[in-house]
Amino acid sequence: MRDHHIIKKKNIIEKYNSSFEHYDDRYRIIQLKKYKFAFKGANFQSKLVLDAGCGTGLLYTHLSKHLSKLKYSRTNFICLDISLNMLKKIKIKEEFKKEKANLSLILSDLENLPFREKFFDLIVSVTSLQNLPDIFQGVSELIRISKRGTEFYLSILKKDTRLKKVISKFKPYFNDFMMINNEELEDSIIQGKLM
Numbered sequence: 001m002r003d004h005h006i007i008k009k010k011n012i013i014e015k016y017n018s019s020f021e022h023y024d025d026r027y028r029i030i031q032l033k034k035y036k037f038a039f040k041g042a043n044f045q046s047k048l049v050l051d052a053g054c055g056t057g058l059l060y061t062h063l064s065k066h067l068s069k070l071k072y073s074r075t076n077f078i079c080l081d082i083s084l085n086m087l088k089k090i091k092i093k094e095e096f097k098k099e100k101a102n103l104s105l106i107l108s109d110l111e112n113l114p115f116r117e118k119f120f121d122l123i124v125s126v127t128s129l130q131n132l133p134d135i136f137q138g139v140s141e142l143i144r145i146s147k148r149g150t151e152f153y154l155s156i157l158k159k160d161t162r163l164k165k166v167i168s169k170f171k172p173y174f175n176d177f178m179m180i181n182n183e184e185l186e187d188s189i190i191q192g193k194l195m
């Protein structure tokens with residue numbers, strides 16, 4: 001990894017390790033709006049799901065409200081983040097205590113994922129990819145650990161200048177590829193199934 005990439009990554013870790021306390025209060029409503037939009041019609045049932053850059057687990061908390069009701073019990077969720085403090089915040093949430101059999105927390109880097117090839121059924125990453133010094137490496141890693149037909153739900157801040165290049169590089173890998181730009185959201189949403 002190049003020196004400036006290492007510095008950028010260290011800064012990101014520091015940023016989230018020091019802001020974790022206030023993250024939910026500040027971003028819950030904003031993130032929930034994205035989830036409602038991005039996951040409309042998504043089926044998490046009986047799937048092995050990776051939330052890449054899960055933060056404080058807002059998505060898991062949101063979905064777990066429906067977990068038992070919708071018999072999601074055979075869904076296994078892996079929440080991965082590079083910030084230890086963000087992950088620690090998940091452990092103290094009620095939903096984690098109740099549903100922890102379905103949830104694993106992993107401290108790791110999205111650009112170097114600790115999973116074997118063709119592992120996950122569904123990949124989610126909300127407002128995390130723009131933090132990567134090498135976003136192409138990150139998306140390549142997500143593809144590596146996915147099977148044919150794995151569903152992707154990604155969101156990236158619209159202001160990320162690499163977005164267009166990312167789309168044109170990775171679009172050919174997907175069926176049913178869709179990019180959604182809702183003016184109320186600060187993120188572009190990308191959906192597709194790996195070919």
Ligand SMILES: C[S@@+](CC[C@H](N)C(=O)[O-])C[C@H]1O[C@@H](n2cnc3c(N)ncnc32)[C@H](O)[C@@H]1O
Pocket residue numbers: 012013016027031052053054055056057058059080081082083086108109110111125126127128131132
């Ligand atoms: C804006 S937050 C989004 C969190 C969560 N997805 C949500 O919806 O609230 C971005 C998250 O990406 C994580 N992140 C940044 N760089 C990462 C990397 N290289 N690997 C894994 N996680 C990373 C940060 O630690 C932070 O928790």
